[in-house]
Amino acid sequence: MEREEPLLFKFYPKLQNKVPWIRLLTTVPTPVQKLDELERKFNISSSGGIYIKRDDLDHQIYGGNKLRKFEFIFGKILAKKRKGVMTFGGIGTNHGLACAIVTQELGLKCDLFLAYQPLTWHVQRSLLLYDYFNANLHYAKSYTAILLKGLGFRLIHPNYYVMLPGGSTLLGLGSSNGTLGFINAMFELKEQIDKNLFPEPDIIFVACGSAGTAAGLIAGCKLLNLKTKVHAVQVSSEPFASESSVITNTKKALKYLHKNDKSVPLINITKDDFTFVEGYLGSDYGVKTKRGQNAIDLVMELEGKKKGFKLETTYTGKAMAALLDYIDEKENKGKNVLFWNTYNSADLESYMKEINFDYKKLPKEFHKFYEETQFQCWHYKDCPQNRECDAYLSHEYRCWKGKNCPEDVRKICEAYEKLSKIIELEDA
Numbered sequence: 001m002e003r004e005e006p007l008l009f010k011f012y013p014k015l016q017n018k019v020p021w022i023r024l025l026t027t028v029p030t031p032v033q034k035l036d037e038l039e040r041k042f043n044i045s046s047s048g049g050i051y052i053k054r055d056d057l058d059h060q061i062y063g064g065n066k067l068r069k070f071e072f073i074f075g076k077i078l079a080k081k082r083k084g085v086m087t088f089g090g091i092g093t094n095h096g097l098a099c100a101i102v103t104q105e106l107g108l109k110c111d112l113f114l115a116y117q118p119l120t121w122h123v124q125r126s127l128l129l130y131d132y133f134n135a136n137l138h139y140a141k142s143y144t145a146i147l148l149k150g151l152g153f154r155l156i157h158p159n160y161y162v163m164l165p166g167g168s169t170l171l172g173l174g175s176s177n178g179t180l181g182f183i184n185a186m187f188e189l190k191e192q193i194d195k196n197l198f199p200e201p202d203i204i205f206v207a208c209g210s211a212g213t214a215a216g217l218i219a220g221c222k223l224l225n226l227k228t229k230v231h232a233v234q235v236s237s238e239p240f241a242s243e244s245s246v247i248t249n250t251k252k253a254l255k256y257l258h259k260n261d262k263s264v265p266l267i268n269i270t271k272d273d274f275t276f277v278e279g280y281l282g283s284d285y286g287v288k289t290k291r292g293q294n295a296i297d298l299v300m301e302l303e304g305k306k307k308g309f310k311l312e313t314t315y316t317g318k319a320m321a322a323l324l325d326y327i328d329e330k331e332n333k334g335k336n337v338l339f340w341n342t343y344n345s346a347d348l349e350s351y352m353k354e355i356n357f358d359y360k361k362l363p364k365e366f367h368k369f370y371e372e373t374q375f376q377c378w379h380y381k382d383c384p385q386n387r388e389c390d391a392y393l394s395h396e397y398r399c400w401k402g403k404n405c406p407e408d409v410r411k412i413c414e415a416y417e418k419l420s421k422i423i424e425l426e427d428a
């Protein structure tokens with residue numbers, strides 16, 4: 001059922017006139033589901049359980065964690081009457097895609113400043129979608145270079161709102177508005193717990209990229225006095241994701257709320273208030289890892305296909321890998337564990353079919369990302385299935401694996417052999 005105001009304002013009414021917010025989510029509260037096949041596989045005891053918070057369903061075009069942040073960030077952008085939004089990320093940034101979709105919806109301009117990240121099909125698809133949703137694209141190889149390029153742009157476009165990567169604060173800079181989206185999300189979860197829809201989780205697993213999502217959940221747990229401990233799984237490098245960036249973001253958001261409503265307690269946050277989980281990132285942001293991919297394959301097979309959610313290799317696959325290792329431990333079989341799904345599951349394939357993989361529409365400097373490496377079987381022209389096949393223009397990783405590709409086609413398919421070599425997984 002749609003709400004007209006965030007739950008946070010119900011608890012702290014003084015925030016209402018001071019903290020900007022607009023409704024963007026199309027489905028809230030998002031459902032929480034039991035992952036019973038996974039529970040069986042891992043022999044979870046009767047006192048424990050594995051659950052998923054389906055934030056992938058929170059928006060009809062593009063679900064996931066971004067839109068929760070954007071309700072508070074775009075509230076501010078509209079209040080400031082900005083004409084456009086500029087933001088930063090890797091060339092496959094989900095944050096950038098969400099930004100392009102929302103700016104288009106609100107009639108604002110969008111300029112994305114993109115730095116290199118390891119090439120994948122997801123990256124190729126994302127660039128095409130930014131363009132489809134009318135964002136202007138800028139590229140530089142490193143984050144430092146792209147930040148400088150962005151600064152130059154801002155000097156000549158003072159009417160643009162500058163959103164930091166992931167919509168979070170960075171090194172203590174930038175506004176906390178995005179983080180409020182996840183404090184509010186924790187209030188939503190508490191309301192569901194109070195309705196006895198599922199037990200209060202002992203642990204929440206969530207991917208930590210720019211640390212805004214994890215920070216909001218931690219702040220929410222503290223404000224609500226929950227026993228729940230957030231496990232923030234590192235999926236990007238410092239300074240974006242670290243124990244200290246989580247602490248800084250959480251404290252800053254609580255301070256902001258307290259400043260606007262003194263009845264919000266000013267709670268101190270330390271490293272004992274959450275767990276920062278390392279060891280799943282691999283050598284850098286965006287690399288595909290073995291444990292991440294194995295987690296995706298297992299969970300897709302047991303749960304995702306049936307329930308209609310997807311995991312991916314940059315964020316949620318790594319967070320899920322950490323969850324699976326946790327529940328594999330004997331002493332954790334009786335715990336209630338919640339996986340906070342931060343990745344979209346709305347179908348983007350119809351846009352991809354319209355775009356028809358026409359990367360030449362993108363600025364020239366992006367063409368090399370399509371001409372050097374091909375990731376999908378349908379890139380190989382000699383497939384006898386060709387456009388008849390389900391896999392055609394599908395974004396699923398290894399879409400050619402399994403049912404999509406009939407046995408007789410697979411046997412003679414050179415792509416099958418080649419792709420297993422191209423898509424290398426890091427040993428992490």
Ligand SMILES: Cc1ncc(COP(=O)(O)O)c(C=O)c1O
Nearest residue numbers: 094166209210211212213315342
């Ligand atoms: C799918 C997905 N999950 C998790 C995250 C990480 O969220 P945060 O940047 O708030 O840590 C992102 C950020 O881009 C994301 O796209």
